Amino acid sequence: MAGKTQLYRKRIINHLYFSRMLSCAEVSEKIEKSLSLTTKILNELVEDGYVIETGHAPSSGGRRPQMYSLKPDIMYTVSVAMDQFVTRLVVMDMQNQHIGKIESIELNLASNPGALDIITDKINEVIDKSGTPKNKIAGIGISMPGFIDAKEGINYSFPGNRQGTITAFIENRTGIPVFIDNDSSLIALAELKFGAARNKKNVMVINVGWGIGLGMILNNALFRGDDGFAGEFSHIPLFQNGKLCSCGKSGCLETEAALTAVIEKALEGLASGRTSVLKKSALEVSSPEDAGDAIIAAAAKGDRFAVELLSEAGYNIGRGIAILIHLLNPGLVVLSGRGSSSGKILQAPIQQALNEHCIPRLAANTEIIISDLGHEAQLIGSAALVMEKYEKGITRKNKIQEAA
Numbered sequence: 001m002a003g004k005t006q007l008y009r010k011r012i013i014n015h016l017y018f019s020r021m022l023s024c025a026e027v028s029e030k031i032e033k034s035l036s037l038t039t040k041i042l043n044e045l046v047e048d049g050y051v052i053e054t055g056h057a058p059s060s061g062g063r064r065p066q067m068y069s070l071k072p073d074i075m076y077t078v079s080v081a082m083d084q085f086v087t088r089l090v091v092m093d094m095q096n097q098h099i100g101k102i103e104s105i106e107l108n109l110a111s112n113p114g115a116l117d118i119i120t121d122k123i124n125e126v127i128d129k130s131g132t133p134k135n136k137i138a139g140i141g142i143s144m145p146g147f148i149d150a151k152e153g154i155n156y157s158f159p160g161n162r163q164g165t166i167t168a169f170i171e172n173r174t175g176i177p178v179f180i181d182n183d184s185s186l187i188a189l190a191e192l193k194f195g196a197a198r199n200k201k202n203v204m205v206i207n208v209g210w211g212i213g214l215g216m217i218l219n220n221a222l223f224r225g226d227d228g229f230a231g232e233f234s235h236i237p238l239f240q241n242g243k244l245c246s247c248g249k250s251g252c253l254e255t256e257a258a259l260t261a262v263i264e265k266a267l268e269g270l271a272s273g274r275t276s277v278l279k280k281s282a283l284e285v286s287s288p289e290d291a292g293d294a295i296i297a298a299a300a301k302g303d304r305f306a307v308e309l310l311s312e313a314g315y316n317i318g319r320g321i322a323i324l325i326h327l328l329n330p331g332l333v334v335l336s337g338r339g340s341s342s343g344k345i346l347q348a349p350i351q352q353a354l355n356e357h358c359i360p361r362l363a364a365n366t367e368i369i370i371s372d373l374g375h376e377a378q379l380i381g382s383a384a385l386v387m388e389k390y391e392k393g394i395t396r397k398n399k400i401q402e403a404a
Contacts, residue, residue, distance in 0.1 A: 024068070087107045143186040185222060188231075201217075258313075354368075
């Protein structure tokens, strides 16, 4: 029974992390155990300092139930959010609050064969700076672009590693379980568990960034496909433009709608004499991150050229979303990720594209909204990945420590 009790404790911790706050009856329902057993285990978790009583639920008639939450500092996750050019890292507690500041490093994955060494060193540095004991870290969650086999810990796109899997490489140098998954899938996980997609049935989460990623939530669950590669929205061949995509094909949605395409069009427009607060010389020497931020900031201030650039990208994204609506009929489309800060500018042209390319009956009840999580979604998704694998992570952590 002791082993089963430990399992139930882990399940309760997991449910409290994702639900934030639950009553004893709600916990009992989620772990599918009797109310008396659930009460006993919850009381033990309170006594052991894992769980705290957080007042009573609002009255709906009758006695108000006691609510329970996780104590924020019982353990931590290391959240690593990677895109093609920038990697962000931070330690998070059980309320997804940052321990210390977010660390950011410029790291071009496609052209840096030593990326794994850099990432691993930075992870250890961030942990040391946070002052968090490694024995209190449940795991390291890494979201990254590319074709990822999350089960095996392999990214078939990048970064390269000749010393085994990504997860094994980092685990061996940190002593902490590591989990990886596709960035857009984990952004969708964050929206499903903590954001706009919570309690929604069918949702398309669009990751607007250097590509146009997609996380699909179908029947209240994240859909990854047979091999975990579902959602390569960026590579739908929509255009006959002859532009080479990062995937090696041409005419993909990414070539007209990603932030890299927006930057390229900005430079072409400025070279041809377009009037703007943006300066060609400044964009040319800027990192992709700074150039993208500059265009979004200029559009937010009303710069006509910048607004046109983002509106054109939004319209093209809308063409892609029209295909998703015809195939999957989602009730909600969420604009999330790095580019969601320009969401209000993107919304109108996306809707215009839907008006032009969707059968009205199919699109009538699909809502387009901007994520409240924004660029934070990827960090939250990386942390959520660790807790999604919490039970497995504990076992792996023991094995890693024994091997050391």
